[in-house]
Amino acid sequence: MRLRALLDTDALGLKLLGGEGELDRSVRGVMTTDLRDPSRYLSGGELVLSGLAWRRDAADSDPFVRILVQAGVAALAAGEAELGDVPEDLVVACARHRLPLFAVNESVAFATITEHVVRQVSGERAGDLAAVVDRHRRMMTSGPAGGGPDVVLDLLGSDLDLRAWVLSPTGRPVAGPKDAGPALPAEVCAKLAAEHLAATRTGRRAPHRVPLGGTTYSLFPVRGTGRAPQGAAGTGRDVRETVLSDWLLVVEADAGDWAEERLDLLYGVTQLIAVERDRRDAARTVRRRLAQEVLELVQTGAAPAEIAARLRVAAPVLLPGLGAAPHWQVVVARVEWEDDEAETGPVAQTLLEEILVDPLATGPEHSDRIAVAHTGEEAVALVPLPAVSTEHDGSETGILADALLESVREPLSAGLDGDGRVTLGVSAAVHSAEGLRGALEEARHARRVAAARPGRVCAAGHQELASHVLLLPFVPDDVRRAFTARLLDPLRDYDRRHRAELIPTLEAFLDSDGSWTRCATRLHLHVNTLRYRVGRIEQLTGRDLSRLEDKLDFFLALRMS
Helix, strand or coil, rough: EEHHHCCCCCCHHHEEEEEECCCCEECEEEEEEECEEEECCCCCCCCEEEEECCCCCHHHHHHHHHHHHHHHCCCCEEEECCCCCCCHHHHHHHHHHCEEEEEECCCHHHHHHHHHHHHHHHHHHHHHHHHHHHHHHHHHCCCCHHHHHHHHHHHHHHHHHHCEEEECCCCCEECCCCCCHHHHHHHHHHHHHHHHHHHCCCCCCCCCCEEECCCCEEEECCCCCCHHHHCCCCCCCCCCCCCCEEEEEEEEEHHHHHCHHHHHHHHHHHHHHHHHHHHHHHHHHHHHHHHHHHHHHHHHHHHHHHHHHHHHHHHHHHHHCCCCCCCCEEEEEEECCCCCCCCCCHHHHHHHHHHHCCCCCCCCCCCCCCCEEEEECCCCCCEEEEECCCCEEEEEECCHHCCCCCCHHHHHHHHHHHHEEEEEEEEECECCHHHHHHHHHHHHHHHHHHHHHCCEEEEEEEEHHHHHHHHHHCCHHHHHHHHHHHHHHHHHHHHHHHHHHHHHHHHHHHHHHHCCHHHHHHCCCCHHHHHHHHHHHHHHHHCCCCCCHHHHHHHHHHHHC
């Protein structure tokens, strides 16, 4: 705002004492001070309010004014409550240094002036930022010159003092402000993503306000072209089509009492980010087509030479500048909704493209090395590995099922709560087209192993296919129930009646490989107490826990229960 506008507001009670030719100066803030040297707290453009408590005699005025001018303040407003009329020496000093000077009537509180200036300046900044957002949107729509969502997030910080980030549905940072303090911790990102998915699934209207660790965050969904209005609770499409793929804008502020104008501005920012998201999705088209072609060749039994030719085409696209990929991995994903027979392959495809990005990587382009195809019910990812290292135990590294699961379990479980599941299977790395068919079958077997486990989000890797767990998913339900009931029901009944904890004791005993000492230490029991409990287990079931066959039966029963 301009200094001239202050004189036009009668409620402020300002009287101009000097500086008529400087009234077109811009005011960017306001500061109240009675320090003799307030320069450390000034950044330029302020209207300085002072009760003149710093002034002891006439000689103090000129040094004070000189400090304000050197700091670049817009004007000085002196209160009349302390000394009555503003001293003439201060008027002369301001005229000498061409600093506009106002007198503040004693009936007007400095707080009134401060509130007015802050409101006006914030409104103007919001308007300026809205214009910048609109211009930036047009630039991004016409080409990549806009600089991506980071630029607008920086503007939110500089013009509205709002820290903001863009997160993926799994909590991976996609964009954030530069030089705005420490980044959001990974655990905070995961919790915010979980809250966003849960709110979206239950149809709550945005923005979603989340208090976390003493800070309130406001979450705005980022929806692409053709989706619902940003603040809408419902959509014309099933929310299950997009809940696992939509980005979100996180603002470190409580938007609960924001004016509609500011909310509209933030929704404008989400629309701008959606442009970047749509561009990235369009760029995935080539990678998706490559994956689809390779998948069809593998599934139809094409010759390895033909598959290898397609891999040679895919490698430079997925690993630009590195030539052919020495190794490949296959990851299979399936999304299932209860009471829904709709095709879920496209949903799994979009989700898999997101969750295969390194959770420590930031930015929207880190999924360029992943090609994902889909069938009717599952998505299949072809992941090139520029190098595969070997651990000391001989196992190869790459995408690990446990690490993949850990990075996405919390947020996705919130988004699926109630009626959905995601299951993932990961193959070993292969180095040729001949091994790709086996890798696909391996990943599918691993996904079925994961599907047999409880939980909304489950994953299994190729390492588990050499274990007994490969057999468990294929045991018929009636056989499973009869087997576990015969062995475990007597122990469960006894525990309910006597609170004897026989089931936990059995689990600990088997986990300790039958070691009495280790098991007793683990359970914080005397060895004699442990021997009594194991004896009771053997008596109730007719089994002998010193025999390998009986130990194995108990182990499998616990796994299948």
